[in-house]
Amino acid sequence: MQRVRVENRTLLQRLIARPEFGPFVLLIAEIAVFWSFNHNFLSPQNISNTLAFTVELGLIALAMTLLMTSGEFDLSVGSLFGFTPVLMWTLFNSGVTSLEVGFLAALIVAAFIGLVSGLFVTQLKIPSFLVTLGMLLVVRGTALFITDGFPQRTWSAEGSWLSEILVGEFFIGSFRVYMSIFWFIAIALALGYILTQSRIGNWLQAAGGNPGAAAARGVQVNKVKIGLFMLSAVMAAFAGVISSLRTAAANPNSGTGYELEVIAMVVIGGTALTGGRGTIIGTVIGILILRVMRNGIVLIGVPGLAYNIFIGAIILGMMALHSWLERRHQAGT
């Protein structure tokens, strides 16, 4: 019965025991290695380039963190990333709506898609893997069908206020900054607050950790999960629109494979795939680990095709570390 408890540990020990610590060390090591190979790695231009796309994938990973903490995940985010801008531009190009209304309509459609996934998972008790796999195909198929597989015209976004507030760019010194990074920071803070400080956050952790016990306490487990499926879908849609406005492209195939990269970011950061435990700080670190890796290995001359080998190795290594920390934690040492 005698256990060493949390309060007996030193500050350093507590820091090391945090799930974010391992990923943080890895990120620092990664940056140090790439920088020592090629000093351009930390050049303003390279940092700006890396961050631009990082925040787009990152927005999806932030929402996915909450969803995974509640014990579910969403494979349809990559297809929503491709589909939503296609829908927005189709509405706009065909003259049905203005760009802003098209944007709003596309987000509402995405929310509806999240709602349907959530209802399938919570009401029909089908695992989210199967539901969102089906949804992935439906959404991607729809995007390909309505475009005949061709990218949409996007040239007319220049100068619209929507484009300005989402991806407007400016320079701080020699750093090019897109507005999207402020959206990312704001959403990371908001979701971090929800997860750790709010009552909803307690509910979604309980929903992932022990849904039966949560429900017995009157927690609306299903409502929480449906809400998170909607959040995840809307965030994927939002990220897709940002990416489309920044690159002036709306390709029905874009976002293919993002779902797995996003899930990898979340679990590398220390969120449990099985639910109950999640960390937004960890996810932000996980996002950076994968994007820095992709950027860095190209910069130091490793063939880009080898990228997945490194990502796979990182995932395996991090999972081993998290499982080791978890066991130590359970043993109370």
Add this chain to the structure above:
Amino acid sequence: MTMAEPLIRMKDIHKSYGRVQALVGTNFHVNEREIVGLLGDNGAGKSTLIKVLSGAVPLTSGDIFIRGKKVELRDTSDAIRHGIETIYQDSALVTQLSIARNLFLGREPLKGPRFLNRMDQEKMNSVAQELLKQVGITKNIPPTTPIGSLSGGERQAVAIARAMHFDSDLIILDEPTNNLGVAETQGVLSFVRNARDSGHSCIFIAHNIHHVFQVVDRIAVMRRGKVVADNIDPKTTTVEAVERIITGMTEGVEDTTA
């Protein structure tokens, strides 16, 4: 004979799962401030009776009264609202969350503007600390400790503390002493006594009859979907006599108060 209305009265309760009849018109009652031990062999209907009372499964027919007033228990939150708290072994708590977060799960106090939905974590922690003391935990366990790093007995204590704090009139304990060591078991039994002494009633279900004998005021025995004896005084009866009723070697005396 007139008696004060019991806290809980279950009258002519039937419950069938398809063709299987789990409860066949049983009566059962719990008085104020008493610990009732519910015994019976596997399949006797104990867990079904408890599930009906905790709102986990709907009854097929019959009536439930709380202090003489008929109530409907459609789901677990109905039961909790009526002051009936059920502590299932291992399943009542979220292991990843802290003691304080578990204690207040579903009823977290808020502070600041409502739309911020912000939990008052200071208050949760200080109340949790106080409750752990009240339930009888002497060790200094910080309320921010995750349930996962507590022992089985400490987890039961947290669950009991939660039921006491939210003024549950009836605390149902399903196998609270399963898999616990001797010292831990004694701890849990004393938590249960503390709960009774501060005004709560308990239903205590355990396979180990000796544990039941140590803590309860009255024993009820179920057999084949019915309470067959409900007024056994553990002070004047032997374990062997109760065992004979459980196995059916002695006929029980049916609940006549309902």
